[in-house]
Amino acid sequence: MTDAPVLVVTALGDVTADLVLAELHGLGVPAVRLDPSADFPHTAHMSARIERGAFTGNVTTATRHLGLSAVRSVYWRRPTPFSNPQGAETPEQRFAIEQSRRGYMGVLHTLPGVLYVNHPARNRDAENKVLQLATAARLGFTVPDTLITDVPVDAAEFAAEHGKVIYKPVHRVHLACEDGRNRTIWVRTVRADELDDSIALCPHLFQTCVPKVADVRLAMVGGEAFASRIDTDDDHLDWRQDQSRITCSPVSVPDPVRDAARAFLRTFGLSFGAFDFAIDGDGRWWFLECNPNGQWAFVDEATIRAITGALADTLQKGDTT
Numbered sequence: 657m658t659d660a661p662v663l664v665v666t667a668l669g670d671v672t673a674d675l676v677l678a679e680l681h682g683l684g685v686p687a688v689r690l691d692p693s694a695d696f697p698h699t700a701h702m703s704a705r706i707e708r709g710a711f712t713g714n715v716t717t718a719t720r721h722l723g724l725s726a727v728r729s730v731y732w733r734r735p736t737p738f739s740n741p742q743g744a745e746t747p748e749q750r751f752a753i754e755q756s757r758r759g760y761m762g763v764l765h766t767l768p769g770v771l772y773v774n775h776p777a778r779n780r781d782a783e784n785k786v787l788q789l790a791t792a793a794r795l796g797f798t799v800p801d802t803l804i805t806d807v808p809v810d811a812a813e814f815a816a817e818h819g820k821v822i823y824k825p826v827h828r829v830h831l832a833c834e835d836g837r838n839r840t841i842w843v844r845t846v847r848a849d850e851l852d853d854s855i856a857l858c859p860h861l862f863q864t865c866v867p868k869v870a871d872v873r874l875a876m877v878g879g880e881a882f883a884s885r886i887d888t889d890d891d892h893l894d895w896r897q898d899q900s901r902i903t904c905s906p907v908s909v910p911d912p913v914r915d916a917a918r919a920f921l922r923t924f925g926l927s928f929g930a931f932d933f934a935i936d937g938d939g940r941w942w943f944l945e946c947n948p949n950g951q952w953a954f955v956d957e958a959t960i961r962a963i964t965g966a967l968a969d970t971l972q973k974g975d976t977t
Contacts, residue, residue, distance in 0.1 A: 660726050661686040662971045665764060666733035667694070672953045673733045675960070679968035688722050690715065692760045693738040704763045711768050724763070728974035729771040731967070732779070733949065771974045773927040773967065774948055782924040782948040785826055785861065789945075791923055796916045797943035800863040808855040811862060815848035820865040822846065822893065843894040866942045868934035871895055872907060875952045875959075876917045876929045877966040881909045884955035885935070904956040913941050920946060927970060 662680055664687055666673040673689075680687045695717065696702065704713030704724060713724040738757040744750040765776055772778070782788060786804055793799045803814040804826065815821045824843045845865060871886040885907040888895050895902050909917075913933070921929055930950025934942045952963050 659686060660728035660974070661688050661722060662729050662731060662974075663687075663722065663727050663764075663767075664689045664731045664733065665692065665735050666731075667691050667736045670733055672951055673731065675953060675964045676731060676967050676971070679964050680971065683968060683972055685968070685972050688715075688717070688720050690717065690764075691735050692764065693736045693756070696756060696760050702760060702763060704766075711766060713763065724767055727767050727770050729773065729971045730764070730767065730775075731773050731971055732776055769976065771927065771971070771976045773970060775925070778925045779948045782926060782929070782946065783827075785945060788920075788924075789943075791920065792916070792943045792946075795919045795923070796912060797920075798940055799943050800866055802864075803862045804859050805862070806856050806859050808851060808853050811851045811855050811860060812848045814862055815846060815851060818864045820845060821862050822865045824861050824863070826859050826861045842897055845893065865893075866934040866944075867936050868942070869937055870935045872931075872933040872935060872941065873904075873950075873952065873955055874909060874913070874917060874931040874933060875950075875963045876921055876931065877963060877970055878921070878927060879918050880966050881914045881917060882952075882959050882963045882966065883907045883909045884959045886955075899954060904954070904959070906956055906959050910941060924948065928967070 662685055664673055664677060666689070668691065677687055677689065690700065692700075700715060700717045702713065702715045704711070711725070715722040715724065738761075739753050742750070744753055761776075774782075789799055789802055801818060803810065805811050805814075822843050823846045825841050828840070846862070871888075872883050873886060874881060874883040876882075883906070884904040886895050887903045887905075889901045889903070892898065892901065917929070917931055920931075921927070926948050928948065930947045930952055932944040932946070934944055936942065953960060
């Protein structure tokens, strides 16, 4: 295993991946960085075989030759998305884009006996916000009362019953607007009298608004927990809107929260998860969501270093148990 490389799949400019790559380098662990939609077939090429029950192959980049059966672990971060086939000018181009997406990604998703942090299929399952909320409640997290509905009267009744209520998308999206800029729909409070028949167009997610005094970003690396308290210098419902106004500091994790987070990772088959909590005035931790591939390079320096070291150690060991 000494020379077995770690494969890091991500786009250029991924600061989070850069930290882990630097840590791996310091440990003397070889690593190969790959961004499939950008690298194939211009600066990288691939051949994979399934013969006599074995999966083998190689990827050749401008500087490295990677034997797929020799990979010790995969750090799957945020590779550049492949182009939309429908945007291509010719049927041949659409065919090539779709074959590239399925072929390159299919091979990289299939490395046998390899630790993925995390496997893309596991990330996709865990990103289902409704599933993760139901799972979190079952595992013992404190979850705000939640309604997912396309029935306007049910939405209005929920808001009237619970007082201060927030809306968030069922799945986070970036909207491409006429000016060419992407816009994000942030969490916001809603009133019963502003919920109209447009609710019927699609499912909406409403929750009781937690009377929070701070937020927490908890990074779980296997069974290890690394948490930062996030304080905002203003009354921001969603601290992600303006990270220049937040202050992060290490915070200890209550045992029940740590235990439930470990169970959450096991349930979804994850090696890593970035959990968001709201803390109320009584010190109770309210589960908001888990991003299985969330960021953590913005928190306090001590916690960044601890997460970096834990991830590098996990990737170095490549232990799938």
